[in-house]
Amino acid sequence: MLLEARGITKSFAGVRALDGVDFDVRPGEVHVLLGENGAGKSTLVKVLAGVHSPDDGRVERAPGTRLAVIHQELALVPNLSVAENLFLGRPPRRFGFVDKARMRHDAQRLLDRVGLRLDPATPVGGLGIAQQQMVEIARALDLDAQVLVLDEPTAVLTDTETDRLLEIMAELRDRGVGLVFITHHLDEIRRIADRITVLRDGRSVGVLPRGASVDRMIELMVGRAIAERYPRRRGTPGEVLFEVEGLTRAGAFQDVSFRVRAGEVVGIAGLVGAGRTEVVRAAFGVDRYDAGRVKVAGRVLPGHDVRAAMRAGLGLVPEDRKAQGLVLTSTVGDNLGLVTLRSTARAGLVDRVGQRTRAREVADALRVKTSGLGQSVRELSGGNQQKVVIGKWLLADPRVLVLDEPTRGVDVGAKVEIYELVNRMTAAGRAVVLVSSDLPEVIGMSDRIVVMAQGRVAGELPAGTTQDRVMALAVQEFPA
Numbered sequence: 001m002l003l004e005a006r007g008i009t010k011s012f013a014g015v016r017a018l019d020g021v022d023f024d025v026r027p028g029e030v031h032v033l034l035g036e037n038g039a040g041k042s043t044l045v046k047v048l049a050g051v052h053s054p055d056d057g058r059v060e061r062a063p064g065t066r067l068a069v070i071h072q073e074l075a076l077v078p079n080l081s082v083a084e085n086l087f088l089g090r091p092p093r094r095f096g097f098v099d100k101a102r103m104r105h106d107a108q109r110l111l112d113r114v115g116l117r118l119d120p121a122t123p124v125g126g127l128g129i130a131q132q133q134m135v136e137i138a139r140a141l142d143l144d145a146q147v148l149v150l151d152e153p154t155a156v157l158t159d160t161e162t163d164r165l166l167e168i169m170a171e172l173r174d175r176g177v178g179l180v181f182i183t184h185h186l187d188e189i190r191r192i193a194d195r196i197t198v199l200r201d202g203r204s205v206g207v208l209p210r211g212a213s214v215d216r217m218i219e220l221m222v223g224r225a226i227a228e229r230y231p232r233r234r235g236t237p238g239e240v241l242f243e244v245e246g247l248t249r250a251g252a253f254q255d256v257s258f259r260v261r262a263g264e265v266v267g268i269a270g271l272v273g274a275g276r277t278e279v280v281r282a283a284f285g286v287d288r289y290d291a292g293r294v295k296v297a298g299r300v301l302p303g304h305d306v307r308a309a310m311r312a313g314l315g316l317v318p319e320d321r322k323a324q325g326l327v328l329t330s331t332v333g334d335n336l337g338l339v340t341l342r343s344t345a346r347a348g349l350v351d352r353v354g355q356r357t358r359a360r361e362v363a364d365a366l367r368v369k370t371s372g373l374g375q376s377v378r379e380l381s382g383g384n385q386q387k388v389v390i391g392k393w394l395l396a397d398p399r400v401l402v403l404d405e406p407t408r409g410v411d412v413g414a415k416v417e418i419y420e421l422v423n424r425m426t427a428a429g430r431a432v433v434l435v436s437s438d439l440p441e442v443i444g445m446s447d448r449i450v451v452m453a454q455g456r457v458a459g460e461l462p463a464g465t466t467q468d469r470v471m472a473l474a475v476q477e478f479p480a
Helices: 041-049 082-086 100-113 129-141 159-174 186-192 214-222 276-284 306-311 321-325 332-336 352-365 382-396 412-427 439-445 467-474
Strands: 003-012 015-025 030-035 056-061 067-070 147-151 178-182 195-200 203-209 240-249 253-261 265-270 291-296 314-317 400-404 431-435 448-453 456-462
Touching (some): 003 041, 015 030, 015 178, 030 186, 030 214, 041 147, 041 178, 067 129, 082 129, 129 147, 159 186, 186 214, 195 214, 203 214, 214 412, 240 276, 240 431, 253 291, 253 431, 253 448, 265 276, 265 439, 265 467, 276 306, 276 314, 276 400, 276 431, 306 314, 314 382, 321 382, 332 382, 431 439
Parallel strands (some): 030 178, 030 195, 067 147, 265 431, 265 448, 400 431
Antiparallel strands (some): 003 056, 195 203, 240 253, 240 291, 448 456
């Protein structure tokens, strides 16, 4: 046994995160830790790594066992290069000085190992979230640990990147490394897991063997069966509510056009780097664009003006919740009320009572696991933080809501709840744009799919299309 935890109990702010959990890791196995958001998975990882001390119970490691953790939230320094982040705190030295040539060479080796085509001198702050995740993975692999813990590493990765990571995990398992893998993608679990420990409400509710059915995993995890994972209810589309026409920014995207009608979900698919996030950020006014225009309900929006976009009824749930979607130093209630703070004010005064009432309703609807609206949003699990980001826009009730990776790090039960909220929006005549790297999600929940490649629209596909057809367009190459 490489690592063994017995009877682990841990509480925060009066809330019991772990309650008598047993867990162990053997050499040469992938032990999956499965559970809903807030079930205690990340807390258990931090106890195993020594970040938190348990209130009760014990953790034992075999002598000389090194443990490395890829945490759910990235821990990179944005203004440093990829190479400097890969060797942060342990740069190669020669004659007492940092050996930059060797660091660059070793960094390139690590990037090649995870299939990331990047110049090691690139500043990390300029990378997309998926590329940053692969840098984190590359850094952890270089630590040569006997136990490697991966907390939601595939949440922002494409299918190709995920395949490469699972291959690396299999190679490490064959070398005798013990791996702890946390993911909400149940197909990945069936591909790689040797054992599955399921947590629910801080307790271990079962250990499943290799090959366990998806239905059994879901039932143990959420305490109930889920009949339909993508419950899209389609209606007859109405008037055009959102138009992007010829949107162009040099070096990022070119001549991007699409329309979304009332009652419709339009998915945007493509590989990482295809320009999906860049287009929707520009359309919302976060970033500038060089040409084209954006219209909401026929009204042309001024470029680079977020307030004007919001006034017109456009909302954006961003890709990176931590950096762009939340005020981590504020409470759950304050974060839920951020978008509607101005619009619900009375005589210039904040409607505190109304804000709390509305925030509580949406928190309950999304089943946000919290000790109360006054709890710091920083203390929530990553998936519950994502629910808060979505919840603040649901309170605003925009005409058009752009969801960029809305279910990243969200468990299967909460995903279905988010999909049902999308159904409610479209049934009420709203329009939704769904940007997602999860192909089953974008196919299952979209009425039409716009596929991007190399910053351009490669084509459009109808509902019920196949993953192969989406990928055929996503890998299309355009002349320079």
